Amino acid sequence: MDESISAGWEGGVLVRKKRRYLKMLVFSGKELYKRKEVLNLLKAFKERKISRIEPKISLEGALSYVDAEKIMDARGEVVRNILEELAEDGFLIRELLETRIACPQCGSLNVSLRLRCSACGSTSIKRGESIQHNKCGYIDFKTVFTVTDGLMICPKCNESIKKERGDYVEKGVLYKCLVCGEFSQNPIKEFICSRCEKNYREEDYNPFEVYGYSVNEERKEIIEIETLDLGSVVKNLRSAFWEVKTSVFLSGKSGLEHPFTMVAYRPGTDRASEETRIIVDIFFEDKSINEIPVISFFSKILDVEVKHAILLAVPSANDKAKELAKSYGISVFECGKMDEVADTLWNAIRPIVEEEASKTFMEIAGILETSQVIKNLIKEETEGSGQQLDSKPVEI
Numbered sequence: 001m002d003e004s005i006s007a008g009w010e011g012g013v014l015v016r017k018k019r020r021y022l023k024m025l026v027f028s029g030k031e032l033y034k035r036k037e038v039l040n041l042l043k044a045f046k047e048r049k050i051s052r053i054e055p056k057i058s059l060e061g062a063l064s065y066v067d068a069e070k071i072m073d074a075r076g077e078v079v080r081n082i083l084e085e086l087a088e089d090g091f092l093i094r095e096l097l098e099t100r101i102a103c104p105q106c107g108s109l110n111v112s113l114r115l116r117c118s119a120c121g122s123t124s125i126k127r128g129e130s131i132q133h134n135k136c137g138y139i140d141f142k143t144v145f146t147v148t149d150g151l152m153i154c155p156k157c158n159e160s161i162k163k164e165r166g167d168y169v170e171k172g173v174l175y176k177c178l179v180c181g182e183f184s185q186n187p188i189k190e191f192i193c194s195r196c197e198k199n200y201r202e203e204d205y206n207p208f209e210v211y212g213y214s215v216n217e218e219r220k221e222i223i224e225i226e227t228l229d230l231g232s233v234v235k236n237l238r239s240a241f242w243e244v245k246t247s248v249f250l251s252g253k254s255g256l257e258h259p260f261t262m263v264a265y266r267p268g269t270d271r272a273s274e275e276t277r278i279i280v281d282i283f284f285e286d287k288s289i290n291e292i293p294v295i296s297f298f299s300k301i302l303d304v305e306v307k308h309a310i311l312l313a314v315p316s317a318n319d320k321a322k323e324l325a326k327s328y329g330i331s332v333f334e335c336g337k338m339d340e341v342a343d344t345l346w347n348a349i350r351p352i353v354e355e356e357a358s359k360t361f362m363e364i365a366g367i368l369e370t371s372q373v374i375k376n377l378i379k380e381e382t383e384g385s386g387q388q389l390d391s392k393p394v395e396i
């Protein structure tokens with residue numbers, strides 16, 4: 001009990017110490033989760049159509065979350081912004097996958113490298129396996145020394161050279177400038193943007209961080225909460241002329257505000273709304289819920305006016321929870337699956353609605369009956385006075 005009472009509400013979810021959650025169903029009410037694109041994404045997570053959101057870089061050099069775009073039925077920046085908002089809200093965890101080179105002029109990620117001679121700046125550069133003739137010091141590509149298979153001649157001093165004699169040393173891969181002849185291991189690297197053709201040096205590029213997203217395990221319940229549709233229950237209640245609010249905060253006598261999954265009442269006088277008020281909390285756990293949600297619910301309903309307190313447990317409530325709820329006057333209903341919550345809830349509420357309707361009928365019938373009695377009285381009185389008039393003529 002202390003654990004839940006000392007905890008705070010955060011985005012509709014009661015956060016307990018040790019970072020555990022009491023999973024109560026209160027929609028966050030945030031505009032973000034009402035967006036069609038976000039609901040599409042949440043449903044895809046729920047149905048396991050997607051587990052991670054990975055980016056792809058197009059040929060045009062733009063980053064996009066292709067799978068998420070298809071699911072969300074939106075493109076580009078809209079999707080990227082939503083993913084960022086979901087990460088900010090703590091629902092998604094963003095993970096740095098890599099840092100890419102982005103064009104400092106247009107931002108494109110489609111880039112190619114160009115080599116430039118470090119001595120004269122020419123881009124006329126060739127790459128090849130190079131050797132150096134020991135005797136004269138001449139360096140060139142191995143192919144330049146090779147005349148025919150097995151026979152090698154130095155183009156500078158015209159001497160025949162042989163590997164077995166150790167006439168030359170392998171210099172590995174070198175770059176040769178065809179303009180000034182400079183051999184270099186590290187020519188200047190220059191980036192060229194494939195979109196806007198700007199060229200820029202290594203030190204001038206914009207580092208572009210590429211992120212992937214995954215669901216924060218600790219906020220996973222947002223999927224269940226925000227995708228749950230209580231619309232049918234709301235509709236049924238409204239057609240029976242009840243007022244209903246979902247994910248509502250009620251001010252208690254203590255001055256504290258308490259969140260509830262749903263509150264319904266018959267409109268009319270305050271007296272009527274208090275006397276008919278139904279308060280519902282839906283709690284869900286992986287296994288059955290224990291007594292903690294019952295205590296939490298009880299502490300809230302003690303503070304507000306309520307006639308019917310309903311606790312819906314997904315998938316079930318353990319015996320201790322049920323026993324405790326009974327002693328608190330809370331009706332517990334169990335629902336095996338999240339998908340069946342709306343039906344179970346309506347089955348729980350319907351008898352109350354029907355009872356109230358029949359009460360109203362009786363009341364109206366009562367009023368009609370009373371009015372009939374009054375009518376009869378008036379009639380009798382009128383008739384009586386008529387008789388009186390007849391029997392007692394006015395005497396002057």
Ligand SMILES: [Zn+2]
Nearest residue numbers: 103106193196
């Ligand atoms: Zn560019």
Ligand SMILES: [Zn+2]
Nearest residue numbers: 133136154157
């Ligand atoms: Zn030579």
Ligand SMILES: [Zn+2]
Nearest residue numbers: 117120177180
């Ligand atoms: Zn050069």
